[in-house]
Amino acid sequence: AAANIGVVGMAVMGSNLARNLASREGNTVAVFNRSPERTRTLVGEHPEAGFVATESYDEFVASLAKPRTAVIMVQAGKGTDAVISELVSRFEPGDIIVDGGNANFLDTIRREKEISPSGIHFVGAGISGGEEGALKGPSIMPGGSAESYETLGPILSSIAAIAEGEPCVTHVGTDGAGHFVKMVHNGIEYADMQLIAEAYDLIRQGTGKSPAEIADIFAEWNTGELESYLIEITAEVLRQTDAATGQPLVDVILDQAGAKGTGAWTVQNALDLGVPVSGIAEAVFARSLSSRPAQRAAARDLPGPSGDWRPDDEDAFVEDVRRALYASKIIAYSQGFDEIVAGAEQFGWEIKKGDIAKIWRAGCIIRARFLNRIADAYSDDPELVVLVSAPYFRDAVAGTQDSWRRVVAAAAYAGIPTPAFSSSLAYYDGLRAPRLPAALVQGQRDFFGAHTYKRVDKPGVFHTLWSGDRTEIETSPSSH
Numbered sequence: 001a002a003a004n005i006g007v008v009g010m011a012v013m014g015s016n017l018a019r020n021l022a023s024r025e026g027n028t029v030a031v032f033n034r035s036p037e038r039t040r041t042l043v044g045e046h047p048e049a050g051f052v053a054t055e056s057y058d059e060f061v062a063s064l065a066k067p068r069t070a071v072i073m074v075q076a077g078k079g080t081d082a083v084i085s086e087l088v089s090r091f092e093p094g095d096i097i098v099d100g101g102n103a104n105f106l107d108t109i110r111r112e113k114e115i116s117p118s119g120i121h122f123v124g125a126g127i128s129g130g131e132e133g134a135l136k137g138p139s140i141m142p143g144g145s146a147e148s149y150e151t152l153g154p155i156l157s158s159i160a161a162i163a164e165g166e167p168c169v170t171h172v173g174t175d176g177a178g179h180f181v182k183m184v185h186n187g188i189e190y191a192d193m194q195l196i197a198e199a200y201d202l203i204r205q206g207t208g209k210s211p212a213e214i215a216d217i218f219a220e221w222n223t224g225e226l227e228s229y230l231i232e233i234t235a236e237v238l239r240q241t242d243a244a245t246g247q248p249l250v251d252v253i254l255d256q257a258g259a260k261g262t263g264a265w266t267v268q269n270a271l272d273l274g275v276p277v278s279g280i281a282e283a284v285f286a287r288s289l290s291s292r293p294a295q296r297a298a299a300r301d302l303p304g305p306s307g308d309w310r311p312d313d314e315d316a317f318v319e320d321v322r323r324a325l326y327a328s329k330i331i332a333y334s335q336g337f338d339e340i341v342a343g344a345e346q347f348g349w350e351i352k353k354g355d356i357a358k359i360w361r362a363g364c365i366i367r368a369r370f371l372n373r374i375a376d377a378y379s380d381d382p383e384l385v386v387l388v389s390a391p392y393f394r395d396a397v398a399g400t401q402d403s404w405r406r407v408v409a410a411a412a413y414a415g416i417p418t419p420a421f422s423s424s425l426a427y428y429d430g431l432r433a434p435r436l437p438a439a440l441v442q443g444q445r446d447f448f449g450a451h452t453y454k455r456v457d458k459p460g461v462f463h464t465l466w467s468g469d470r471t472e473i474e475t476s477p478s479s480h
């Protein structure tokens with residue numbers, strides 16, 4: 001037994017994570033892949049890593065020092081269960097199995113429940129940062145037992161990204177907490193990407209600027225409060241020219257966005273939890289709409305706005321879009337954190353919101369200067385009820401909301417689809433409204449289904465006898 005940690009699954013993420021682990025002082029990494037060619041290639045290409053190459057589960061498990069630690073990096077789904085059962089049948093109490101894939105947290109909860117009676121620790125860990133992050137330092141969101149984190153914490157800290165001197169890893173909570181938080185990370189990622197895409201579309205359609213010119217705008221934005229990985233790569237993508245046609249690459253990419261499911265999970269769980277993550281939902285739906293070519297073809301001739309819309313002042317419009325993007329982004333993150341709070345309550349996790357903001361500051365796809373502000377907001381007030389109400393964000397919205405409203409109005413007028421911008425603004429206005437028309441909805445529900453309502457002026461539950469004399473009755477004794 002020569003290795004202190006092992007990695008199963010030598011696709012790009014697994015290989016890169018194994019190389020990252022191997023590059024840290026004191027680590028010897030055992031590697032295994034179902035088809036041994038991949039392992040041989042990796043080990044051949046990276047002799048400096050000193051990998052222990054193995055070609056069977058028996059060999060892999062035998063190569064690990066006890067207590068054993070193995071990280072599974074295979075595509076989430078059935079494959080994960082198969083690998084887990086191979087390891088569980090060979091592991092002993094005290095050993096640790098980490099699932100570093102994008103597993104559904106409900107699967108992680110189930111797996112942990114099945115495995116923990118054996119004394120083996122099962123840890124679902126969200127790992128963000130794509131291929132480069134896995135190699136150079138990802139943001140890591142481990143769940144599982146606190147006991148397993150005593151062993152895992154130092155190893156994961158050594159390979160994680162560093163933000164202001166702190167490694168981007170924390171014990172998120174028990175069982176599926178890590179994969180839950182990774183799921184919400186991805187939901188926010190979807191919203192952020194959609195918002196950026198809408199900003200691009202508004203500027204392109206509104207001003208006729210070329211993708212390369214818009215790339216310059218994004219690069220400029222990346223020097224200010226919007227500074228983030230996603231803004232940075234947006235500039236790179238927009239600047240790219242297609243070698244075959246000489247066109248901007250963005251103009252030759254088919255406009256149908258794919259998805260592997262984590263965004264949809266975020267929304268599905270938010271629906272179950274009753275948390276309005278409208279920005280994330282619109283981002284998921286925008287991808288769905290884009291990927292329905294038959295419907296889009298059938299709708300191509302539908303009427304749009306009659307007049308041509310152009311901003312009076314292009315520079316002012318671009319600045320409005322920037323501010324609207326910032327405001328909408330605040331809402332997307334605020335909604336994501338709401339879901340984390342609701343999930344923690346539902347599943348019994350103690351998740352520290354400030355710690356999550358901190359481990360997202362570097363390494364992950366949504367890393368951004370902005371995350372420092374969120375971390376600050378939660379450190380100033382750990383019980384903050386809704387992120388957008390923190391003083392910094394309240395001021396930020398105060399300074400941007402006129403722009404936000406102008407942009408959403410202009411988009412509607414011009415017929416440019418901005419589902420994420422528009423829904424974020426609607427959410428914001430709904431949230432701050434002193435009275436909502438939900439009162440009328442309650443009245444309608446009571447009318448057709450005797451679903452009852454509460455009153456603003458006294459406790460109790462009431463029903464109006466709509467099909468009788470329309471007097472009001474109290475349907476359950478009021479509690480004072």
Ligand code: 6PG
Binds near residue numbers: 259
């Ligand atoms: C990350 C990414 C990563 C992956 C997503 C993309 O945090 O490193 O989120 O997990 O890129 O799965 O998701 P879609 O393919 O659904 O866009």
